[in-house]
Amino acid sequence: MWIILLEEVIGNMSISDVKKRIAKRVALELNDGDFVNLGIGLPTKVANYIPSGVEVFFQSENGMLCMGGIPKEGEESFDIVDAGGQYSTLLPYGAAFDSSSSFTMIRGGHVDVCVLGTLQVDGEGNLANWIIPGKIVPGMGGAMDLVTGAKKVIIATTHTNKGKPKILKKCTLPLTAVGQVDTIITELAVIEVTEDGLVLKEISQDTTVEEVIKLTEAELTVSEDIKVWKDE
Amino acid sequence: MKKVVDLDTIRDCFFDGMTLMVGGFMGCGAPETLIDYILDLGIKDITLISTDTATVDKGVGKLIVAKRVKKLFASHIGLNPETGNQMNEGTMEVELVPQGTLVERIRSGGAGLGGVLTPTGIGTIVEEGKQVLEIDGKKYILEKILQADVSLIRGSVTDVYGNTVYRGTTNNFNQVMATAGKTVIVETEKLVHGGTLSPESISTPSIYVDYIIRGGNRKYVY
Numbered sequence: 001m002w003i004i005l006l007e008e009v010i011g012n013m014s015i016s017d018v019k020k021r022i023a024k025r026v027a028l029e030l031n032d033g034d035f036v037n038l039g040i041g042l043p044t045k046v047a048n049y050i051p052s053g054v055e056v057f058f059q060s061e062n063g064m065l066c067m068g069g070i071p072k073e074g075e076e077s078f079d080i081v082d083a084g085g086q087y088s089t090l091l092p093y094g095a096a097f098d099s100s101s102s103f104t105m106i107r108g109g110h111v112d113v114c115v116l117g118t119l120q121v122d123g124e125g126n127l128a129n130w131i132i133p134g135k136i137v138p139g140m141g142g143a144m145d146l147v148t149g150a151k152k153v154i155i156a157t158t159h160t161n162k163g164k165p166k167i168l169k170k171c172t173l174p175l176t177a178v179g180q181v182d183t184i185i186t187e188l189a190v191i192e193v194t195e196d197g198l199v200l201k202e203i204s205q206d207t208t209v210e211e212v213i214k215l216t217e218a219e220l221t222v223s224e225d226i227k228v229w230k231d232e
Numbered sequence: 233m234k235k236v237v238d239l240d241t242i243r244d245c246f247f248d249g250m251t252l253m254v255g256g257f258m259g260c261g262a263p264e265t266l267i268d269y270i271l272d273l274g275i276k277d278i279t280l281i282s283t284d285t286a287t288v289d290k291g292v293g294k295l296i297v298a299k300r301v302k303k304l305f306a307s308h309i310g311l312n313p314e315t316g317n318q319m320n321e322g323t324m325e326v327e328l329v330p331q332g333t334l335v336e337r338i339r340s341g342g343a344g345l346g347g348v349l350t351p352t353g354i355g356t357i358v359e360e361g362k363q364v365l366e367i368d369g370k371k372y373i374l375e376k377i378l379q380a381d382v383s384l385i386r387g388s389v390t391d392v393y394g395n396t397v398y399r400g401t402t403n404n405f406n407q408v409m410a411t412a413g414k415t416v417i418v419e420t421e422k423l424v425h426g427g428t429l430s431p432e433s434i435s436t437p438s439i440y441v442d443y444i445i446r447g448g449n450r451k452y453v454y
Binding site (some may be wrong): 142 | 258261290297308309311328330333336351354357388408435
């Protein structure tokens with residue numbers, strides 16, 4: 001959804017490696033049997049890394065359940081697109097329905113997990129990802145309903161925007177929703193949103209707690225049993 | 233009653249300043265023939281209700297580019313830069329509505345309800361200027377209904393009575409919009425005799441449909 005600079009390098013990782021790492025770590029949060037809605041962009045890549053033995057079902061807000069992957073060349077159907085308007089597929093046991101049913105699933109708390117990217121997220125679990133006033137006004141699409149209704153909201157994002165913190169004390173951009181974020185996953189850390197603020201649960205193997213704290217504007221409480229997460 | 237007509241028959245359904253609902257999601261399931269017809273007729277000052285504005289050359293995006301829309305209700309306009317341009321120039325008024333709220337406002341409009349109470353948008357700029365009700369300790373925004381003079385619908389298969397089936401993800405806003413227009417016109421890809429469709433498969437029953445146009449040409453995905 002947002003402008004992506006493909007040449008960008010974060011630390012010594014290319015942006016595509018960074019996104020792959022985030023997507024892989026997000027995938028570990030999904031449980032067998034979950035109904036999952038993935039946002040456009042980085043979150044879409046989560047589907048590539050579902051651990052073996054875990055079966056999840058993807059919901060697409062334009063009106064399908066059990067969305068499959070991108071169709072093979074020559075097998076595209078004009079009738080089946082994903083929430084980004086791209087060719088998609090429906091698994092044999094899937095269902096197609098109208099937008100009212102789709103948002104009954106979303107707003108009504110029937111979707112277990114939604115994964116979204118963000119511009120900003122803050123220590124109170126607020127997020128801002130739909131508008132930069134005066135610059136980009138794409139609209140909220142289904143994002144406000146998704147974060148309001150999904151049982152668990154995971155934010156999948158680069159830790160900073162070119163060194164500028166994205167995890168803030170308080171969002172400065174117009175909010176998408178108030179206090180709905182549960183977990184923030186970046187290339188450096190897994191952070192849980194609690195009533196007492198943000199808790200640093202995991203760091204990746206090539207960073208330190210100090211570095212994560214330095215790159216995070218919001219206050220972080222370091223979990224007593226903080227884990228180090230290794231890329232496979 | 234004969235619902236299957238040609239475009240000339242429905243000419244008087246359209247007028248300047250009308251409110252129009254158009255189905256489709258990023259152009260998938262959009263009634264392109266009917267949109268092109270409105271362009272040809274020169275209808276202007278339209279209040280358009282559509283979940284997005286597709287791209288510059290698809291679906292309702294064509295109406296935006298031709299500057300026929302005076303006011304827009306939509307949830308996402310990011311992939312048609314012309315929408316943002318006209319909004320910034322002040323030549324088109326745009327109300328951005330969360331997608332789930334938009335569909336329920338339309339559904340309420342078709343279902344004889346007075347509005348929607350939704351938690352979506354609480355604490356955001358969507359809430360501004362609207363009534364917020366607290367019910368059993370939880371806050372909801374009161375969102376008003378949406379109705380249209382004409383709803384333009386795109387069916388995959390329609391029988392001559394108007395019963396309509398939508399394939400794949402082409403249903404999106406079509407089914408709901410077919411309930412909320414004073415006049416409902418279905419452009420269908422495949423027209424069949426009555427009794428052909430399995431009754432259980434019908435998403436839009438005939439009661440909602442006034443006219444049926446043959447069309448439903450499928451020519452894109454992005």
